[in-house]
Amino acid sequence: MTQTPTLSRRSQSSAPSQPRTSRRRGADARAGYTFLLPWLLGFIALTVGPMISSLYLSFTNYNLFDPPKWIGLDNYATLFQDERFLQSVGVTLSYVVFGTPLKLAAALAIAMLLNSKRKGQGFYRSAFYAPSLIGASVSIAIVWKAMFGDSGPVDEGLSFFGINLGGWVGNPSMTMPMMILLTVWQFGAPMVIFLAGLKQIPADLYEAASMDGAGPVRKFFNITWPMLSPVIFFNLLMETIHAFQIFASAYIISNGEGGPAGSTLFYTLYLYLRGFSDFRMGYASAMAWLLVIVVGIITLIFFKTSKSWVHYSGDSK
Amino acid sequence: MTTMATPTQSTPSTAAPAYNPKSESGTAKRIKSIIFHIVALALVGVVLYPALWMVASSFKPNSEIGGSTTQLWSNNFSFDNFVTAMDGIGGVSTLTFFTNSLILAVGAVVGTVLSASISAYAFARINFPGRGLFFGMMIATLLLPFHVVIIPQYIVFQQLGLVDTYVPLLIGKFLAADAFFVFLMVQFMRGLPAELDEAARIDGAGHVRIFGSIMLPLMKPALISTSIFSFIWSWNDFLGPLLYLNTPEKYPLPLALRLFVDQTQSSDYGAMIAMSVLALLPVLVFFLVFQRYIVEGVSTQGLKG
Numbered sequence: 001m002t003q004t005p006t007l008s009r010r011s012q013s014s015a016p017s018q019p020r021t022s023r024r025r026g027a028d029a030r031a032g033y034t035f036l037l038p039w040l041l042g043f044i045a046l047t048v049g050p051m052i053s054s055l056y057l058s059f060t061n062y063n064l065f066d067p068p069k070w071i072g073l074d075n076y077a078t079l080f081q082d083e084r085f086l087q088s089v090g091v092t093l094s095y096v097v098f099g100t101p102l103k104l105a106a107a108l109a110i111a112m113l114l115n116s117k118r119k120g121q122g123f124y125r126s127a128f129y130a131p132s133l134i135g136a137s138v139s140i141a142i143v144w145k146a147m148f149g150d151s152g153p154v155d156e157g158l159s160f161f162g163i164n165l166g167g168w169v170g171n172p173s174m175t176m177p178m179m180i181l182l183t184v185w186q187f188g189a190p191m192v193i194f195l196a197g198l199k200q201i202p203a204d205l206y207e208a209a210s211m212d213g214a215g216p217v218r219k220f221f222n223i224t225w226p227m228l229s230p231v232i233f234f235n236l237l238m239e240t241i242h243a244f245q246i247f248a249s250a251y252i253i254s255n256g257e258g259g260p261a262g263s264t265l266f267y268t269l270y271l272y273l274r275g276f277s278d279f280r281m282g283y284a285s286a287m288a289w290l291l292v293i294v295v296g297i298i299t300l301i302f303f304k305t306s307k308s309w310v311h312y313s314g315d316s317k
Numbered sequence: 318m319t320t321m322a323t324p325t326q327s328t329p330s331t332a333a334p335a336y337n338p339k340s341e342s343g344t345a346k347r348i349k350s351i352i353f354h355i356v357a358l359a360l361v362g363v364v365l366y367p368a369l370w371m372v373a374s375s376f377k378p379n380s381e382i383g384g385s386t387t388q389l390w391s392n393n394f395s396f397d398n399f400v401t402a403m404d405g406i407g408g409v410s411t412l413t414f415f416t417n418s419l420i421l422a423v424g425a426v427v428g429t430v431l432s433a434s435i436s437a438y439a440f441a442r443i444n445f446p447g448r449g450l451f452f453g454m455m456i457a458t459l460l461l462p463f464h465v466v467i468i469p470q471y472i473v474f475q476q477l478g479l480v481d482t483y484v485p486l487l488i489g490k491f492l493a494a495d496a497f498f499v500f501l502m503v504q505f506m507r508g509l510p511a512e513l514d515e516a517a518r519i520d521g522a523g524h525v526r527i528f529g530s531i532m533l534p535l536m537k538p539a540l541i542s543t544s545i546f547s548f549i550w551s552w553n554d555f556l557g558p559l560l561y562l563n564t565p566e567k568y569p570l571p572l573a574l575r576l577f578v579d580q581t582q583s584s585d586y587g588a589m590i591a592m593s594v595l596a597l598l599p600v601l602v603f604f605l606v607f608q609r610y611i612v613e614g615v616s617t618q619g620l621k622g
Contacts, residue, residue, distance in 0.1 A: 025444075031524040032445025039436035039455065039499060042492025047458055050469035057468065064472065110360065118353060126608040127361045129615065130368070134600055137553040138571040139593035142578060143371045146382070146590065153370060185364065189615055196616035237460075245462055248555035252575065268464055276560065281468050288465040295462050 058286035063279045075286035085287070087262045088270040094176055095266065096243045099183040104235055107187040111194035112224070125195065129188035136186075141252035145169055148178050169253065172263040179264065182249060190235040197231030198224070229310040237302050241295055247272070267291060375399065375591040382586045398591035406577045407565045411595065418552055418569040418599075421486060425551035426544045428490030429498050433543060434536065436493045437502030438528045442514060452503075458496045471560055485561045486554075490547070498543045501618045505539035506532060542614035545607050549600050570596040 033040070058075055060068035079085050114124055134140050148154050148168035155167065168174040205223050214222065225232075250258070250266040258265030258273070267287070275284030369389065374382045375398050377391040405411040439445075440452050474485040493499050513535075514527045522530075533540075555571045562568055565576060574596050581589055604611060 029445040032439050032443040035439035038432035039493040042494045046494050050466035053469040054465050124357050125612050129612050138574045139597045142593045192615045285468050291462045292465045
């Protein structure tokens with residue numbers, strides 16, 4: 001994307017002496033591949049190779065001990081009759097669809113609150129960011145499970161206000177709100193990115209709007225939202241892809257089983273169980289490829305629709 | 318909330334700058350500031366409550382954690398839970414788990430910093446055919462769900478007899494598999510003036526010299542961010558060790574913690590929480606020491622948590 005300036009500058013500056021240039025070009029190519037070697041090796045051995053074999057395995061029956069047996073599209077066909085698979089899709093989709101926008105809304109709201117020149121902003125930024133750093137850890141999953149357990153502090157606190165939800169951890173209809181709260185709680189990472197974006201918006205835009213008598217709501221929708229749209233787009237894309245891949249907290253909170261009643265059977269957890277508990281590696285590979293396809297389609301949709309709402313203004317990069 | 322975020326709202330319609338202190342009366346400004354701090358501190362309290370609860374509970378006797386008290390601090394303050402937690406699980410002391418986590422995390426930092434900076438130099442500073450294509454592929458791996466590679470990777474490592482070693486957990490770090498860090502360093506290097514290496518080249522320096530004596534020293538901020546994040550991510554990693562390690566003596570803390578939970582369940586809640594605190598301790602210390610770097614690193618490089 002941005003490598004073109006360097007490219008043209010280099011070819012210009014070395015244009016005059018022709019033989020030196022070609023010698024240098026050869027040396028550059030050799031040096032380039034040498035320096036790229038670690039990444040190139042990793043890319044071939046750990047990404048491309050495994051992707052190809054995963055695609056192959058997804059058309060086979062493979063249990064790690066006997067040689068893979070080609071079964072064509074059977075794995076994919078079976079998936080759509082597998083109730084637990086369908087449940088895992090539902091669980092993951094509701095997590096992504098509700099969790100991600102809520103998390104980003106919290107991130108944006110707090111970022112706007114902190115985007116003013118006041119004492120202590122550094123402290124607030126750090127304090128709000130902290131959960132993002134620890135949120136996906138096993139420790140926090142354990143704490144979350146304890147806090148939302150029956151007669152844990154959350155239940156206690158709510159019953160003080162006369163609210164009784166019948167528990168969270170053991171109640172299939174409350175586990176998803178609990179997991180969503182866990183992801184919303186980690187709003188700090190997108191918040192910090194929003195803050196950096198908000199600081200790029202020129203203050204005179206707001207001044208001009210004030211002079212025209214615009215209120216805070218109009219300023220938000222006419223200035224903040226469009227000016228911030230590239231950052232919103234980035235956060236939305238990254239958080240969505242990230243949310244599809246939730247694993248550790250789901251594993252710990254559900255004791256590695258996705259319970260109660262499959263309400264925390266996230267896609268990746270089911271993939272793990274199929275692949276590494278039942279040793280149905282072909283089936284799990286088909287699941288992995290479906291995930292890649294879905295994430296790919298979503299990314300594509302995001303990029304296609306972004307043209308209508310993401311504004312890249314000429315002056316700010 | 319929105320009113321506070323836009324500092325201009327009560328500016329009189331003169332062409333005065335946005336937050337000219339003279340445009341608002343002193344008391345109005347002070348009241349607004351007080352309201353801001355009350356709101357912000359209340360939110361901090363809510364957000365940090367789980368962490369506080371965790372630390373407070375680790376010092377409580379078992380009877381008071383799951384019991385009918387919502388009191389944060391206990392009067393029966395004790396270190397008993399930590400004593401139990403340090404004993405470890407399955408005959409392995411918690412100190413061993415700490416050492417294992419440390420080996421993995423330090424290995425991850427060394428591997429990532431080395432491989433990512435070398436690869437990033439190629440992307441950012443060397444002109445060779447195919448660079449754009451490879452760069453695009455590297456970016457694409459940022460979006461790729463890594464679950465698509467774990468099954469074949471596992472099969473290969475299993476056939477090579479490397480399951481239950483640290484090789485599968487570390488090899489990717491030495492091969493720049495975390496595209497995030499490569500990308501971060503590429504972006505950083507592109508920000509450095511091109512004249513630097515042009516001049517060095519005219520003086521006869523090769524790429525190794527330019528990389529080692531010019532780029533690396535200038536890249537310190539990017540190297541620090543990378544080190545901090547790869548340490549913390551490796552420290553918190555659960556899926557990798559869960560797949561590849563089977564002997565408790567080799568477990569890092571997150572895996573040990575799961576084992577602990579499986580075997581203790583609700584019987585020793587206090588020790589479970591205490592061990593959770595111990596497992597998070599290095600991350601928390603890192604955060605307190607490097608919080609500036611961490612938070613700024615995120616805002617400039619768009620890292621996730």
